[in-house]
């Protein structure tokens with residue numbers, strides 16, 4: 001299939017359980033953009049810009065990575081490029097931002113990656129302006145988190161999305177680029193630190209994906225209870241031998257059999 005054939009509306013299951021909408025095993029929620037804007041502002045006001053930016057970036061990162069794993073596994077695209085372009089498509093379908101893609105160049109074996117494009121109607125830029133007025137720097141932190149992790153999943157190496165123009169600064173549209181983390185200058189450092197942190201718990205996250213494939217959401221909840229490392233904590237925990245052993249044991253307890261080595 002082509003990226004344009006992907007249709008979230010078609011595959012989104014309303015009422016998969018009482019009060020539950022789901023998309024391929026992921027529970028999906030519909031929020032009013034104003035409430036997300038207020039939550040975002042509360043983070044800025046209570047944590048300060050730096051920590052709020054990191055938190056929102058990481059939250060977007062989690063969302064993009066979960067979407068990538070789910071779509072890569074469940075759909076058969078005509079070419080890798082169509083899979084890559086499905087990320088912008090789902091971001092658009094979710095009503096978060098309208099994505100127009102521009103240049104795509106990659107060589108996954110050699111760790112080369114470049115992707116650029118335009119964002120229209122970023123909800124995050126709109127909400128930032130409502131609460132703060134125009135900013136001096138780009139503000140679509142949640143959106144660049146999403147784009148960074150979607151592309152990192154695809155590129156199989158950490159890449160980072162950054163905006164060089166943002167509607168939150170008064171521009172008509174946002175303009176973004178995604179490149180390997182070592183190709184960015186010092187402005188990217190806070191985001192790179194946030195990403196490296198994420199990759200710490202990569203193995204643990206793979207075990208979360210495994211239990212989700214086997215047992216769905218229930219399995220993830222059980223794994224969180226047994227390890228006391230819910231997904232968000234696991235993503236920043238260290239992939240130590242002890243942690244991996246604990247996860248494997250917990251999965252064995254849940255499934256009644258040893259999980260494969262991931």
Ligand SMILES: [Zn+2]
Nearest residue numbers: 140166167174
């Ligand atoms: Zn922006």
